[in-house]
Amino acid sequence: MRAPSRDGRTRVHGSFFDGVTAAAKPVTVSVLGTGIQIYGEGGVSCGNWPYGGMRTAPGVAPETELNLLHRDHPDARLVITDAGVLGQIRTIAPQVLPREERQHGLAHRLALIALIIAILAGLVFVVIPQGAHVIAGAIPVDWETAWGKSFRTRLSASAKVCGNRRGADALEQLAAKLLATEAARAGGYDIDITVIEAKAQNAFATLGGQIVLFSDLIEKMEGPDELAGVLAHEIAHVVARHPLTHAIEALAATTLAAMFGGGGDMGGSAAGVGGALAVSAYSRAMEAEADAIAQNILAQARISPNGLADFFARLKRTETVTSGGALALFDSHPDLAERAARLRDDTGSTAPALGPREWRQLKTICG
Amino acid sequence: MSDSEGPPPASPIPATGTRAAAASGADAAAEPQHRFTYEGDTADLWPMTLKIALLNLVTLFFYRFWGRTRVRQYLWGRTSLLGDRFVYTGTGKEMFLGFVIVFFVVLLPIFAASAYVVLYWSEDMGAQMAFFYGLGAVTYFLFFVASYRALRYRLSRTNWRGIRGNQTGSAVVYALKAFGWLLLVPLTMGLLYPVQSVSLTGTRLKNAWFGDRQFAFESEGRSGLLYGPYLRAWLGFIFKPFGIVILALLVIALALWALGIDLPGRFAGAREGEPVQLDLGFGLFLVIWGLVALGWLRTYTRYKARELAIMADWVRFGRLRFRFDADHNQLFRLVFGNILITALTLGFGRPFAQNRMVRFIARHLTVVGVPDLDTLGQSTGRAPGMGEGLADAFDAGSI
Numbered sequence: 001m002r003a004p005s006r007d008g009r010t011r012v013h014g015s016f017f018d019g020v021t022a023a024a025k026p027v028t029v030s031v032l033g034t035g036i037q038i039y040g041e042g043g044v045s046c047g048n049w050p051y052g053g054m055r056t057a058p059g060v061a062p063e064t065e066l067n068l069l070h071r072d073h074p075d076a077r078l079v080i081t082d083a084g085v086l087g088q089i090r091t092i093a094p095q096v097l098p099r100e101e102r103q104h105g106l107a108h109r110l111a112l113i114a115l116i117i118a119i120l121a122g123l124v125f126v127v128i129p130q131g132a133h134v135i136a137g138a139i140p141v142d143w144e145t146a147w148g149k150s151f152r153t154r155l156s157a158s159a160k161v162c163g164n165r166r167g168a169d170a171l172e173q174l175a176a177k178l179l180a181t182e183a184a185r186a187g188g189y190d191i192d193i194t195v196i197e198a199k200a201q202n203a204f205a206t207l208g209g210q211i212v213l214f215s216d217l218i219e220k221m222e223g224p225d226e227l228a229g230v231l232a233h234e235i236a237h238v239v240a241r242h243p244l245t246h247a248i249e250a251l252a253a254t255t256l257a258a259m260f261g262g263g264g265d266m267g268g269s270a271a272g273v274g275g276a277l278a279v280s281a282y283s284r285a286m287e288a289e290a291d292a293i294a295q296n297i298l299a300q301a302r303i304s305p306n307g308l309a310d311f312f313a314r315l316k317r318t319e320t321v322t323s324g325g326a327l328a329l330f331d332s333h334p335d336l337a338e339r340a341a342r343l344r345d346d347t348g349s350t351a352p353a354l355g356p357r358e359w360r361q362l363k364t365i366c367g
Numbered sequence: 368m369s370d371s372e373g374p375p376p377a378s379p380i381p382a383t384g385t386r387a388a389a390a391s392g393a394d395a396a397a398e399p400q401h402r403f404t405y406e407g408d409t410a411d412l413w414p415m416t417l418k419i420a421l422l423n424l425v426t427l428f429f430y431r432f433w434g435r436t437r438v439r440q441y442l443w444g445r446t447s448l449l450g451d452r453f454v455y456t457g458t459g460k461e462m463f464l465g466f467v468i469v470f471f472v473v474l475l476p477i478f479a480a481s482a483y484v485v486l487y488w489s490e491d492m493g494a495q496m497a498f499f500y501g502l503g504a505v506t507y508f509l510f511f512v513a514s515y516r517a518l519r520y521r522l523s524r525t526n527w528r529g530i531r532g533n534q535t536g537s538a539v540v541y542a543l544k545a546f547g548w549l550l551l552v553p554l555t556m557g558l559l560y561p562v563q564s565v566s567l568t569g570t571r572l573k574n575a576w577f578g579d580r581q582f583a584f585e586s587e588g589r590s591g592l593l594y595g596p597y598l599r600a601w602l603g604f605i606f607k608p609f610g611i612v613i614l615a616l617l618v619i620a621l622a623l624w625a626l627g628i629d630l631p632g633r634f635a636g637a638r639e640g641e642p643v644q645l646d647l648g649f650g651l652f653l654v655i656w657g658l659v660a661l662g663w664l665r666t667y668t669r670y671k672a673r674e675l676a677i678m679a680d681w682v683r684f685g686r687l688r689f690r691f692d693a694d695h696n697q698l699f700r701l702v703f704g705n706i707l708i709t710a711l712t713l714g715f716g717r718p719f720a721q722n723r724m725v726r727f728i729a730r731h732l733t734v735v736g737v738p739d740l741d742t743l744g745q746s747t748g749r750a751p752g753m754g755e756g757l758a759d760a761f762d763a764g765s766i
Contacts, residue, residue, distance in 0.1 A: 017528045017530075018529060019529040019530075019745060020529075020745050021578075021742070021743060021745070022529065022530045022740040022743040022744075023741040024528065057452065059442070059443055059444025059454070059455060060454070065452065075531060077454070077526070101411075103410065104414050109413055116417070116421060116715070143486065146486040146487070147486065153492050257713075
């Protein structure tokens with residue numbers, strides 16, 4: 001709608017909200033070279049909005065509705081319904097209008113999605129692991145030791161720690177052989193081994209040279225060489241600073257997961273948990289490195305690596321029997337047979353890691 | 368879905384009765400009803416979402432403040448009431464500054480204190496426990512403070528017909544209240560949940576303003592009305608076929624556990640750093656918990672749909688009343704769909720979920736009555752200068 005005005009300029013209609021009340025003032029406006037002149041009822045001026053400081057309401061496409069804001073009138077709004085004004089402003093003051101959003105085709109979208117996935121993969125598989133490795137190298141062992149002691153404190157409060165005198169002596173004897181080797185001393189850690197009573201076959205190394213053996217694991221072991229092998233493997237993780245590197249990786253991954261998964265809703269939490277799970281296990285490269293170092297420790301301690309190889313082979317068997325189908329996809333150790341084969345060495349002649357009596361005592365460390 | 372999310376509560380008010388009273392009940396006889404319109408379109412969301420995702424990744428998520436602002440501008444700008452659009456006037460810079468301050472004033476000290484406790488009290492069990500339990504409590508408390516402040520920020524940055532919203536009242540008082548309920552509700556086995564909901568919604572709504580007019584929430588003595596729907600939802604959980612299947616599975620799993628029968632494959636072997644493994648027993652465990660979560664969500668939405676409808680009826684804004692008419696199936700589809708969208712896209716697809724949420728609200732929320740816009744003046748409250756820092760840190764609020 002256009003109406004000729006007294007001064008001869010074309011005026012168009014609009015609604016003006018002055019930012020004082022919610023009332024809509026019917027107005028007419030003139031598009032001038034320097035700005036927009038607003039007239040209220042009876043042709044009374046309601047103000048002049050210069051183009052400098054003027055912009056369209058964010059999120060409102062000017063093609064659907066010309067909804068204007070001005071820096072100098074923070075709450076006020078000017079809504080112009082005449083389609084011709086948009087063209088005039090585009091010619092006189094294009095900076096007022098938002099940049100045109102390009103609509104992408106399907107191919108473009110897919111390419112962007114692929115790029116996003118590639119960057120994400122780069123972060124998770126390259127930047128985070130490499131970065132964690134560098135950062136871990138800069139952290140003194142002392143700092144970790146304090147954390148390790150703190151962990152040990154909490155562990156003894158939440159689980160039953162085993163250690164009758166004879167069993168502890170036998171374990172001490174076995175550990176001493178391994179820890180005395182040059183390969184085990186390389187990391188500069190003061191390694192501490194704890195046995196806890198737990199109904200799961202597990203063993204792990206954590207920050208500050210803390211190694212934890214589960215009683216169930218010791219019970220199922222078929223000989224001292226097997227336990228020596230598993231211990232050497234855990235000591236190797238410590239020497240290579242894997243727990244620290246892994247903790248840093250996990251921290252980075254959880255932080256990232258919180259940032260893109262976050263949002264205070266259940267979907268976001270699920271995405272966050274997924275992100276954290278993605279880094280919950282040691283990488284294959286870390287396991288291979290630990291195997292190699294374990295091999296050195298065992299060789300220097302004159303203990304056969306076949307114990308560890310046997311143990312891996314047995315794990316492999318239980319696994320094939322029990323977890324088939326889709327769940328096997330989640331398996332992080334599909335290469336157990338390969339690892340066993342790489343460790344096996346029938347050339348050297350070595351004595352068992354412990355005598356039969358000590359081994360019996362060690363087996364009943366939780367008794 | 369947290370209580371803090373959603374766009375500012377059904378704020379504004381219509382000018383002229385655009386649409387006369389539709390079908391509905393006799394009570395709404397001649398009163399005009401006004402619906403929100405939402406014109407969001409997934410075709411617009413694609414380029415926006417992809418661009419935000421890329422910039423987030425490239426800037427290690429420092430872009431998120433600007434990305435969130437863009438999405439809100441879109442959601443607000445496509446929503447209108449009585450033909451007038453909402454405008455989101457917040458900026459990425461405000462949110463970024465809010466985050467920087469919270470980082471140095473709240474997060475860094477907490478992190479430093481945790482490190483100190485871990486490193487220097489490493490062998491003092493009691494001190495460690497006390498510290499970490501205390502930290503947990505503080506975190507919950509700060510989360511509530513954050514969600515209240517985020518509400519204030521969003522309302523103060525919402526402009527409709529030249530008028531802003533605001534949220535008065537103390538975030539700390541609100542957080543204390545919410546924290547008290549957090550302890551009380553589990554203590555009463557969830558029995559007080561509806562009362563809690565009325566109390567906290569009331570605190571938020573009674574302190575909400577649009578312009579110089581305050582919202583009212585006529586809840587006095589009416590919490591009891593929520594107990595019918597609350598009990599029906601729980602009974603539905605137990606007696607519907609789906610619930611029966613879940614319960615049966617739970618009983619079987621508990622029996623196996625109690626009898627010490629391990630399903631084959633559970634804890635198949637020793638592995639470093641992996642206390643739990645994915646195998647048959649664990650798979651069953653996951654399936655059962657997945658079903659329980661789904662059943663719980665069904666129960667939650669069954670109740671929540673009724674609660675929203677009942678509570679909407681208690682809200683007043685001047686002479687205006689509100690009506691919310693989503694049924695529980697519609698609410699379940701919204702919530703479950705949004706969980707899937709967000710989880711499966713690792714959070715990158717959140718704008719699509721927000722788009723669904725705003726469309727849902729616009730579709731189901733009706734404003735009833737003749738608005739009195741000429742006397743609705745500008746908000747006199749001081750708007751916060753910075754945005755949502757704490758809320759960002761605690762991930763509060765999803766819109």
